[in-house]
Amino acid sequence: MRVVIAxxxxxxxxxxxxxxxxxxxEVVAAVDNAPALLRALRDEEPDVAVVDIRLPPTFTDEGLxxxxxxxxTRPGLPILILSQYVDQLYAQELLAGGEGAIxxxxxxxxxxxxxxxxxxxxxxxxxxxxxxxxxxxxxxxSDARGTTAALSPREHExxxxxxxxxxxxxxxxxxxxxxxxVAKHTAGIFAKLGIExxxxxxxxxxxxxAYLKR
Amino acid sequence: MVRSEGGGRWPVGGAPIGGPEAVRAxxxxxxTDTRRSxxxxxxDWIAVARCQLLSLAALAAWAVGALVVLAILLLPIGxxxxxxxxxxxxxxRLTDRHRAWAARxxxxxxxxxxxxxxxxxxxxxxxxxLLGDEGFWRDFGWAWLEPWTGGLLVAVPLALVEYGxxxxxxxPFIWRRIDDGNWYAFVPVHSTATMLAxxxxxxxxxxxxxRLAPVVLRLHTRLGGRTLSAPRxxxxxxxxxxxxxxxxxxxxxxxxxxxxxxxxxxxGAQARLVALGLTLDQATRLLDTDxxxxxxxxxxxxxxSGRALQDLRELVHGIHPPVLADRGLGDAVRSLALDSFLxxxxxxxxxxxLPAPVESAGYFAVAELxxxxxxxxGAREVAIRLEHDPAHGALRITVTDDGRxxxxxxxxxxxxxxxxxxxxxxxxxxxxxPPGGPTTATLEIPCASSSPKTSSCSGTG
Numbered sequence: 001m002r003v004v005i006a007x008x009x010x011x012x013x014x015x016x017x018x019x020x021x022x023x024x025x026e027v028v029a030a031v032d033n034a035p036a037l038l039r040a041l042r043d044e045e046p047d048v049a050v051v052d053i054r055l056p057p058t059f060t061d062e063g064l065x066x067x068x069x070x071x072x073t074r075p076g077l078p079i080l081i082l083s084q085y086v087d088q089l090y091a092q093e094l095l096a097g098g099e100g101a102i103x104x105x106x107x108x109x110x111x112x113x114x115x116x117x118x119x120x121x122x123x124x125x126x127x128x129x130x131x132x133x134x135x136x137x138x139x140x141x142s143d144a145r146g147t148t149a150a151l152s153p154r155e156h157e158x159x160x161x162x163x164x165x166x167x168x169x170x171x172x173x174x175x176x177x178x179x180x181x182v183a184k185h186t187a188g189i190f191a192k193l194g195i196e197x198x199x200x201x202x203x204x205x206x207x208x209x210a211y212l213k214r
Numbered sequence: 215m216v217r218s219e220g221g222g223r224w225p226v227g228g229a230p231i232g233g234p235e236a237v238r239a240x241x242x243x244x245x246t247d248t249r250r251s252x253x254x255x256x257x258d259w260i261a262v263a264r265c266q267l268l269s270l271a272a273l274a275a276w277a278v279g280a281l282v283v284l285a286i287l288l289l290p291i292g293x294x295x296x297x298x299x300x301x302x303x304x305x306x307r308l309t310d311r312h313r314a315w316a317a318r319x320x321x322x323x324x325x326x327x328x329x330x331x332x333x334x335x336x337x338x339x340x341x342x343x344l345l346g347d348e349g350f351w352r353d354f355g356w357a358w359l360e361p362w363t364g365g366l367l368v369a370v371p372l373a374l375v376e377y378g379x380x381x382x383x384x385x386p387f388i389w390r391r392i393d394d395g396n397w398y399a400f401v402p403v404h405s406t407a408t409m410l411a412x413x414x415x416x417x418x419x420x421x422x423x424x425r426l427a428p429v430v431l432r433l434h435t436r437l438g439g440r441t442l443s444a445p446r447x448x449x450x451x452x453x454x455x456x457x458x459x460x461x462x463x464x465x466x467x468x469x470x471x472x473x474x475x476x477x478x479x480x481x482g483a484q485a486r487l488v489a490l491g492l493t494l495d496q497a498t499r500l501l502d503t504d505x506x507x508x509x510x511x512x513x514x515x516x517x518x519s520g521r522a523l524q525d526l527r528e529l530v531h532g533i534h535p536p537v538l539a540d541r542g543l544g545d546a547v548r549s550l551a552l553d554s555f556l557x558x559x560x561x562x563x564x565x566x567x568l569p570a571p572v573e574s575a576g577y578f579a580v581a582e583l584x585x586x587x588x589x590x591x592g593a594r595e596v597a598i599r600l601e602h603d604p605a606h607g608a609l610r611i612t613v614t615d616d617g618r619x620x621x622x623x624x625x626x627x628x629x630x631x632x633x634x635x636x637x638x639x640x641x642x643x644x645x646x647x648p649p650g651g652p653t654t655a656t657l658e659i660p661c662a663s664s665s666p667k668t669s670s671c672s673g674t675g
């Protein structure tokens with residue numbers, strides 16, 4: 001898997017590069033600003049880019065803007081955005097295209113290397129990964145509005161993990177339940193919320209997110 | 215100082231907004247009674263009625279002015295000491311009435327002078343104090359000017375309308391009974407043809423008077439604004455008092471904010487880092503003897519470091535939300551809307567970025583109002599509108615919810631907090647919240663506080 005990294009802090013850039021290399025990824029470029037990122041995306045044609053949202057020279061949301069711009073010229077270009085903060089507005093902008101192959105995670109998630117590398121692979125494979133904090137906020141909102149009231153507590157947990165973009169296997173591990181239990185819960189969720197079940201993992205995430213945003 | 219009933223607009227920090235400017239139009243509140251009904255507008259007739267009222271008031275001004283002169287002349291024989299305070303008070307009531315009319319009819323705020331001296335003084339001292347009071351002499355000057363300026367001015371449309379009505383309604387019936395000497399303006403009325411001419415002329419006079427009345431009314435207000443507004447010194451003293459108050463409040467708020475940040479850091483991230491160090495130390499000691507326990511402790515360290523980061527994130531968000539810094543007020547409010555449990559519609563009409571303090575004040579005010587709508591009003595839908603008013607160089611934010619209404623800034627600490635934040639900018643908060651709803655909160659923040667004339671709302675880089 002060929003990866004481009006954009007991160008302005010040397011220590012983090014170096015750490016990310018090493019972590020990804022240890023897990024068998026090929027880091028083809030590690031840059032520290034948005035124009036260089038756009039160049040690298042064009043020249044290297046990587047499988048996925050890991051981008052810090054805040055880059056020089058303005059240190060605002062340059063990474064996000066660059067990612068959106070790159071995806072306008074190459075729709076579906078897999079990009080994982082890292083940020084010190086997650087904001088629902090940015091999450092919405094990233095999901096707006098509805099293409100998937102997008103990730104939005106807090107920077108601290110990098111420290112759980114295995115999960116982080118999993119997320120990078122999911123995004124590279126066209127999947128959608130949203131930070132648990134984004135999902136927690138969406139779910140809190142849905143709960144307050146009563147749109148998820150029909151779910152059992154267990155189904156609620158499964159829905160949360162599904163929305164984060166976890167695969168069935170990851171959900172099994174996280175909740176220590178078997179494959180058939182996961183299948184039962186997901187079927188229950190889809191039936192209760194009136195979401196059309198889909199075998200395709202990414203379409204499943206997008207459908208769940210769309211439901212939660214109502 | 216704070217009202218909640220009605221749709222009143224009041225300055226947050228106390229006395230008038232707009233600073234040293236004596237007269238300042240408040241928002242775009244042109245009189246609302248100019249409903250058009252064909253070519254004859256009800257508003258014009260109302261304006262004529264107001265001219266009539268003003269002309270009577272001018273007579274009253276003349277009478278009270280004469281009374282004051284009499285009182286002054288009678289001072290040497292002592293009677294004046296009794297007469298002067300009461301006549302001065304009557305004069306002040308009259309000028310106050312004119313200021314109220316100016317505000318109600320033309321939306322022009324004329325700053326009132328300082329109250330008349332005399333609280334708790336003897337009659338003699340009161341009269342002496344009056345003679346040294348600048349506001350009193352201004353009132354007095356106005357009383358003598360008004361009949362000759364304002365009074366004559368408002369008489370013009372009145373005379374036109376009244377003479378026109380006489381030509382159109384009375385002439386047709388009386389001309390037969392009067393012989394050759396009957397003239398209407400320049401028309402000798404002694405036949406049906408000339409009577410019709412007089413009738414048309416009368417209608418034309420009425421039309422002219424009606425057309426003129428609103429113009430004259432505005433002119434009268436401007437004229438009155440010159441003579442009736444408080445002396446500049448009073449205006450400036452008041453402004454200084456107000457600025458001293460709001461500055462003290464701002465400093466208090468700032469100090470409280472710093473204390474809160476210090477406390478949050480102390481109880482939050484700092485405490486967690488200490489715990490982290492302790493746990494790491496323990497884990498190091500257990501590393502050889504009990505690797506399993508050490509591993510558990512390390513997992514705990516990881517969780518604690520995550521929570522410390524989260525504490526810092528929340529702290530920073532409370533000081534200055536990153537999305538506000540990144541994108542400005544419009545997107546920051548959109549982000550708030552996405553976080554809210556309510557159905558929030560946001561309309562943004564801002565040309566460019568506003569000064570950072572204005573953005574911050576606007577953001578936290580909207581956050582508070584949105585929280586109130588959900589918590590206290592039980593609202594389901596909220597509409598938020600952000601616009602820049604170039605005429606006043608101000609940011610205007612309107613938040614409307616469909617909740618149960620009855621919000622009272624005097625009771626809610628949140629609303630008081632918004633007012634405190636806004637007062638530093640000479641900002642205003644108008645709350646219209648009748649019981650049963652809907653509630654509309656309108657915030658206006660001038661973009662360069664102390665000098666509305668040089669506001670630079672849209673001129674920041």
